[in-house]
Amino acid sequence: MSENGEGGGRTRGHMGPIIITPSTTFFSLLILHLTQNPYNFLLFLVMEGGLVLLGGGANGGGSGGSSGFSTNESAMSEASSYLAETELELGLGLSIGGPTGKINKASGRILTAKDFPVPRRASMNGGTPPSVTVSGTKRAADQSVPHDGGSPTATSQVVGWPPIRSYRMNSLVNNNQAKAPRAEEEHKGINEEEEEEEDKAIKDGSKQKKPNENLGHIGFIKVNMDGIRIGRKVDLNAHSSYHSLASALENMFVRSAGAEKQQLTMPSKLLDGSSEFVLTYEDKEGDWMLVGDVPWMMFLTSVRRLRIMKTSELRDSTKGTELKEVN
């Protein structure tokens, strides 16, 4: 069971010296067995003319590199036709074009730095997006750091940075919250002014006045829904309003519900009390509150986890007396 057209580049008929090293991986050996070929250790393919995407079968001006990157669209079509005629083949890096046999029409060559045009250096200020120097991917580049609010010091705004596990982050939260009760009070004062602005959807939810708010890491919190055994997690960072959170929850639980589907009404009515379910949250004091009561930013600082509760249960339980009615 060979791969796509075993052309040249492989010795057939004799195994040759087999190099067994402790570093050989399970996977490659699995393949090895299947193909009975010890030389199937793949490095990479390079075709004459440089990169697959650059300048097709160009005259090789400047060792195959063109003067700049072509745009992606034209490069794709070039590449497709290029690939069609030369067959992207997985070959050796060791003896390309050598005595092991013909490797198609083109002889291969190891790519060197010369094949990549060196981009012009932009000034390395802190505020410069990292990919501004590469033309042709500029549009892509602007989107490549969607979370970056522009300032590189705003680490709390980037998902996944700093690379600290959520387990450890939660522990830090507890430590810091224990130490900074005063910071919270100041924050509440600010939030009252911000109440009107809450509805203006902020795309990345990054409008934070207090740097020490521990908001950036809140990330994923648990959501449980009555009647569904295992909870899910929702990324609070990804939402800037109650509305967006509620519809995300709807997607999450309606999609994955399966048998429970019939019971679910539109949870986007979660917030207005008209559906069979109501959205509640546990705050950091351990109390269960109705979601939607407080300004969004304040909610973010105090929410510990969410629960989509059956409205009937809400009415029946004594907890109902603690929850405020929302309008």
Place this chain on the structure above:
Amino acid sequence: MQKKTAYSFPDEILEHVFSFIHSGKDRNAASVVCKSWYEIERWCRRKIFVGNCYAVSPTMVIRRFPDIRSIELKGKPHFADFNLVPDGWGGYVLPWISEMAGAYPWLEEIRLKRMVVTDESLELVAKSFTNLQVLVLFSCEGFSTDGLAAIAASCKNLRELDLRDSEVDDLSGHWLNHFPDTYTSLVSLNISCLGSDDVSFSALERLVGRCPNLRRLLLNREVPLDKIANLLSRAPQLIEFGTGTYAAELRSDVYSNLAEAFCNCKELKCLSGFWDAVPAYLPVIYSVCSRLTSLNLSYAPIQNPDLTKLVSQCPSLQRMLVLDYIEDSGLEVLASSCKDLQELRVFPSDPFGEEPNVSLTEKGLVAVSSGCPKLQSVLYFCRQMSNAALVTIAQNCPNFTRFRLCLLDPKIADYRTLQPLDVGFGAIVEHCKDLRRLSLSGLLTDRVFEYIGMHAKKLEMLSVAFAGESDLALHHVLSGCESLRKLEIMNCPFGDKALLANAAKLETMRSLWMSSCSVSLGACKMLGQKMPRLNIEVMDEKGPPDSRAESDPVDKLYIYRSVAGPRFDMPPFVWTMDEDFASELS
């Protein structure tokens, strides 16, 4: 039906020889010598490691290895630890358990990392593997204490139950009661991740009391300090212990009980836990300090001078985990006291604060590198770094195997010269020839990748964020790093060209992760068409790829080699790029 030659050994002899080969890699090597060795080896392989649960199917594993006793599986990509992989991505263990239930009734050890484990899976484990001895759920999720109860009730031979860093839905604290009274085989128990209602303390005490072989016990945060003495007195044979919360009002009876309990643990070598630790109770462990080889204070908000004083009493330390409260001064004390130190991890106490709250800089790490000749593994979070410091560190520690530096501001330059940190990291890869794992941060251009490609020949795992300027950087790594197995990249301007030019390299690696980069959808499709042994998974929560242009960059890309083909359990926001996908759209 083995061809007999003058040189062939009987199978039994070969099998006996193979029984001395334990490493999976060596076994793999032996299995390709010839067909008969392959056959013999596969029948006597007992332990298997699958680094990516989607690289191979359970059917294939079972077909090749009919009698496995120990399996280790890993699921989600590493960046899932940092919330980069949305919920529901995959990594379900149930298909594996279901198939192994029939095929491996004698399975003894199950180790899972970053997988979704449901209660149903755990119940199936409990029912199917009566000889289960080891269950490790590292960073797993999706199960509750009900599943644990099933394990406790059925697995009479269980020696090791380790839930480290897993997310467990807490339904009842009484799962521990499901260990029958006759059960006494526990050797290792790690429940440090469990929440408030998950552990009945009296059940725990009884369990600890009746298991004389218990060597490792890591409690969860909710176990109060005044209960620990009792627990320790029932298990003085412990080698490794993790406390619960280490804070309480200072009371002389509690204090003296604790001190005595620790003193009686003559074999204690590893300590951890220490949540919310208060300095008042630190001295109770002084009697143990001189023997300690591993100390994890990374959840303890203790500061200097208490912290430094504690550290100075631990001359045998080999492994130290701590918060940056230790500061440069504390690290200097560590460097002068702990000459056997092999691993150091310093975590930030306030990662999002704009101003530094402690005086921890590159100087601390330089001091440790200079004072601890056996230092091999470093994970260091700090706010400033210089090329000069990195060069010094590299020269001091040519034996590094793991070096992970995380500058909290991801694009910060050398604070003294304002240059990128290329030269510094270049020195690391140049001097540390055995480096297997590297994480970069700070302001970095394409040059650092040139150095990495040139020197880091043993590098197996590379983590990159906010670095580089062009595809050249990615090309250097893919073409130069011969041993590369795992590459994970976030927020870098790397795009199509390097990826396509090095497509074949991807089949020699376990996986590649790229998020918030510049890889276009078109390139992903091309890779998917041309590389049938790679799974090209595009992840985007905003909508299906066919709703956007080919040149649009994909949000997240996860590429991994697989002999099992594309997977079928993908959530709605993950698409596999393969021939079918392309032809659907055209």
